[in-house]
Amino acid sequence: MKYWRTFLLTIQTELQYRANLVLWIIEGAIAPVVMVLAWFVVLGNRSEVGGYTRGDFITYYLAVTFGWYVVAGTFSQMIGRAIKMGEMNITLVKPYNVVLEKMVREQAWKFISLLIALPILAVVTYMFRSYVTVSLSGVQIFMTMVSFALGAILFAIIEATIGILAFWFVEIWPIADTSMACMNVFGGMLAPLTLMPIFFQRVAAYLPFKYVFFVPVSMLLGKGDNASFELGLQVIFIVVCFGIYSLIWRAGLKRYEGIGG
Amino acid sequence: MAEKTVISVNHLQKYFTVPEKTAGFSASLRSLVHRKYKTVKAVDDVTFSIREGEIVGFLGPNGAGKTTTLKMLTGILYPTNGTVDVLGHIPQKHEKVFQKQISLVMGQKNQLWWDLPATDAFLLNKEIYGISDATYNKAFAELTELLGVAPVLATPVRKLSLGQRMKCELIAALLHEPKILFLDEPTIGLDVATQKRVREFLIKINRERGTTIMLTSHYMEDVEAVSSRVIMINHGHKLYDGTIAKLMATYAKDKYLMVEFSKPVQSTRLAEVGEVVSSRETRATIAVPRKDHAKRAALLLTRFPVENLDIKEMKLEDVILEHFSK
Amino acid sequence: MGRLRRIFRYYLLSLKFDVKTLFAYPEAFWMAAFTQPLWAIVQMIFIETLYGQTSNFLGYSKYDSYMLYGTYKAIQSLAVMIFYLRLQDLTEEIRGTSQWSLDMMLLKPIDSQLFATSGKYWLPELTNILVGAGMVMYGLVNEPRMINGLQILAYFYVLFLALIVVYVLYFVLQTLLFWFDYLQVGEAFWIRMQGFGKYPRELYHGGLGVLVNIAIPVTLMGSVPVEYLLGRIPYTMLAMYTVVVAALFFLSRWFWFFSLKRYSSFSS
Known part of the structure; x- marks a missing residue:
């Protein structure tokens, strides 16, 4: 399949930039490390805060970092640029979807990052194993993996939606930036949602961001109360978001054809 | 003055050290660990x-x-x-x-x-x-x-x-x-x-x-x-x-005789006049040594039914192509 | 003297042109101006979350933390406004994929480092600077404090040092492109390194502490100036900081010229 070739080619080019890869790993690790340090200070002599122990915080931010490699890969800008360059013509003419292509490219890149990150993550996890508080049954592990997969799909749909807004907006980076900020706050990347001011927790329930990161990560920590319910919510958000995406996509193509690309 | x-x-002199590009998936993997370089002599004395x-x-x-x-x-x-x-x-x-x-x-x-x-x-x-x-x-x-x-x-x-x-x-x-x-x-x-x-x-x-x-x-x-x-x-x-x-x-040792015949002439026959650069039925271009060009032109005129004859210089491009691009 | 005047006039003219472009494309300005403060809001949410669970973070009250983050934000935005565009352009220029060539820059009768890394301003950062200053004011006003002139002076001096540190960090990361070819991770790394500056310097111990407090003192962006403002840190440290920052600056400059020598603008 042609997408498989794109996948391989992207991996090949990426391997050329080896300093690049190592630095990305290091770069990605910095923010969570600092967050954990901050929470340790807050904990002080207490053993737990808001239901989170030291171990919970370490596990939480480790999971968020791991989740970032699995789930996230921003390709909205790539789609935006493709629209600007008129690449959408290919989609209109050939049985080749440019959006799908960009998504696949990004997946390849994430895949490499994951491969390189995994051994490092494993080492770090081992170093802090006395802290790491993950004890899940087989079923729970399975459901967690499903949850991460659903989170990844939801993230991809959000990215794709932002990307195709380029049919209307000259610059989509403000929208992409806003989305990333929301992901940080409402997705639980910044801090566990349950520790944040109530206002944000309430808003987060109605936005898709929580279901990209926070839900799967909570499951990993064994803090997901009602796993099947949460999974169900993820599916609902996926369906709704994909519906919105399709509507925008169709309207966008029409506009694109109307303008002449 | x-x-x-x-x-x-x-x-x-200017020599560059360039990494060798790898082709293929396994070569890319190898290049992660060990890069090969080669020297390119861009300017040499x-x-x-x-x-x-x-x-x-x-x-x-x-x-x-x-x-x-x-x-x-x-x-x-x-x-x-x-x-x-x-x-x-x-x-x-x-x-x-x-x-x-x-x-x-x-x-x-x-x-x-x-x-x-x-x-x-x-x-x-x-x-x-x-x-x-x-x-x-x-x-x-x-x-x-x-x-x-x-x-x-x-x-x-x-x-x-x-x-x-x-x-x-x-x-x-x-x-x-x-x-x-x-x-x-x-x-x-x-x-x-x-x-x-x-x-x-x-x-x-x-x-x-x-x-x-x-x-x-x-x-x-x-x-x-x-x-x-x-x-x-x-x-x-x-x-x-x-x-x-x-x-x-120095290098444009030849001149070109651009000739038009009244009847078709075989190019093999023209070889005695000089080197045939191109020939079609009634037209031909023949390269002749600069020193001899008058004599060769005369030869052409006497031996063949010439209708029109032009004597042209070699172009700079041709000189360069012939002598300098190897 | 003549040279300084020349350079000053060049920068003034550049600024004039950037302002002109701003008025020509106001939408770009407003878009950036409104979305960039978002990250400040994100950090404010984090501060509120942290202080929801404690009232004292390494000796900083909540309003102290606002002052810290506001200062950090202001300096970061100032660096971005003055240096970001040109430093970012270096990526394409060093690789040779830019239309605007590094070669041409080397030809001009002006210091190559100065010319290649400054002269284009990203004016939308102004809103971020204002947001940062606003947060500092907010923190100052909500808690009664006694601040004397010397403390204020020290505060601004440290901000000056911090600006140099932030510049040098990105500058070195970009100069490395002469040696390694890597994608935007240089820029991401720059932003992340700065991230250490959002928190009090006492947060970092051991090797990490030495790294972000002394070797690449990003904590000069927020923690150190605020502590000088509040009189919590001895003035003698200023000497050490000055020496470190000066060393960083001259080392980076040496590295730039050294890399330029090796620079290959080889293109077939």
């Missing part, structure tokens, strides 16, 4: 000197080492070996005094700011070079008139056509009245009319201002039209250094 030498190059007021064309195919030499003359690259002296300075030292006396225009790279109109970009250059208001205004008026760019000056540079942009680049390069103007592929991608305009412009400023000009090109017409002297370079070596006239006299 001894004229000052402004450029002096001695046994110049080149010596020449240029006097004030000359226009010298640097000719050669792509990858011959022309641009690399130019970059070493302007101080952009450091030579691996050999010496460079321009206007009494070593370019690599980047002395401000030196930089204010030279200019470089590259056909494919810009020095004009992308988002600004040409006039604004010129003003920025004015501040960088410390050009006085009087000098600037005079140069600006002269150059814009010579090149006819007045209507496009207010347009952002990125919206200009390639021809208009090149004209503006030339103006920007000459505002500070440099003693030497270096040009790298200045007419590349330009339409024929603009190419002509640029060439005329170069001749004019050389004549009126005495600006020494050195240009590289792989277009024959640039060199023929503009320069009095040509340096041929290929694979980093200097192959020829002298006037075009002498080049032709």
Whole structure:
């Protein structure tokens, strides 16, 4: 399949930039490390805060970092640029979807990052194993993996939606930036949602961001109360978001054809 | 009349170390751990000197080492070996005094700011070079008139056509009245009319201002039209250094007899006159030695039913193709 | 003297042109101006979350933390406004894929480092600077304090040092492109390194502490100036900081010229 070739080619080019890869790993690790340090200070002599122990915080931010490699890969800008360059013509003419292509490219890149990150993550996890508080049954592990997969799909749909807004907006980076900020706050990347001011927790329930990161990560920590319910919510958000995406996509193509690309 | 030498190059060498590109998936994996390098000899022992007021064309195919030499003359690259002296300075030292006396225009790279109109970009250059208001205004008026760019000056540079942009680049390069103007592929991608305009412009400023000009090109017409002297370079070596006239006299050993017959003539029969370059039924082009051409022409006229005969010179292109591109 | 005047006039003219472009494309300005403060809001949410669980974070009250983050934000935005665009352009220029060539820059009678790394301003950062200053005011006003002139002076001096540190960090990361070819991770790394500056310097111990407090003192962006403002840190440290920052600056400059020598503008 042609997408498989794109996948391989992207991996090949990426391997050329080896300093690049190592630095990305290091770069990605910095923010969570600092967050954990901050929470340790807050904990002080207490053993737990808001239901989170030291171990919970370490596990939480480790999971968020791991989740970032699995789930996230921003390709909205790539789609935006493709629209600007008129690449959408290919989609209109050939049985080749440019959006799908960009998504696949990004997946390849994430895949490499994951491969390189995994051994490092494993080492770090081992170093802090006395802290790491993950004890899940087989079923729970399975459901967690499903949850991460659903989170990844939801993230991809959000990215794709932002990307195709380029049919209307000259610059989509403000929208992409806003989305990333929301992901940080409402997705639980910044801090566990349950520790944040109530206002944000309430808003987060109605936005898709929580279901990209926070839900799967909570499951990993064994803090997901009602796993099947949460999974169900993820599916609902996926369906709704994909519906919105399709509507925008169709309207966008029409506009694109109307303008002449 | 001894004229000052402004450029002096001695046994110049530039070697590059480039990583070898890998092909294939497993090779890419291997390159993660161990990279192989190879040495590319871009310029290999080149010596020449240029006097004030000359226009010298640097000719050669792509990858011959022309641009690399130019970059070493302007101080952009450091030579691996050999010496460079321009206007009494070593370019690599980047002395401000030196930089204010030279200019470089590259056909494919810009020095004009992308988002600004040409006039604004010129003003920025004015501040960088410390050009006085009087000098600037005079140069600006002269150059814009010579090149006819007045209507496009207010347009952002990125919206200009390639021809208009090149004209503006030339103006920007000459505002500070440099003693030497270096040009790298200045007419590349330009339409024929603009190419002509640029060439005329170069001749004019050389004549009126005495600006020494050195240009590289792989277009024959640039060199023929503009320069009095040509340096041929290929694979980093200097192959020829002298006037075009002498080049032709030395290497253009042949003249062409372009003949039209009243009846079809077999090309094999024409071989006794000279080397047949091309032949169709009633037309042929025969290369004959320059010394003998009159005799050979006479031979042709007596032996064959000639209706029309033209005697033509070899073109510079042909000379180069035959003698210099290996 | 003549040279300084020349350079000053060049920068003034550049600024004039950037302001002109701003008025020509106001939408770009407003878009950036409104979305960039978002990250400040994100961090404010984090501060509120942290202080929801404690009232004292390493000796900083909540309003102290606002002052810390506001200062950090202001300096970061100032660096971005003055240096970001040109430093970012270096990526394409060093690789040779830019239309605007590094070669041409080397030819100009102006210091190559100065010319290649400054001169284009990203004016929308102004809103971020204002947001940062606003947060500092907010923190100052909500808690009564006694601040003398010397403390204010020290505060601004440290901000000056911090600006140099932030510049040098990105500058070195970009100069590395002469040696390694890597994608935007340089920029991401720059932003992340700065991230250490969002928190009090006492947060970092051991090797990490030495790294972000002394070797690449990003904590000069927020923690150290605020502590000088509040009189919590001895003035003698200023000497050490000055020496470190000066060393960083001259080392980076040496590295730039050294890399330029090796620079290959080789293109077939």
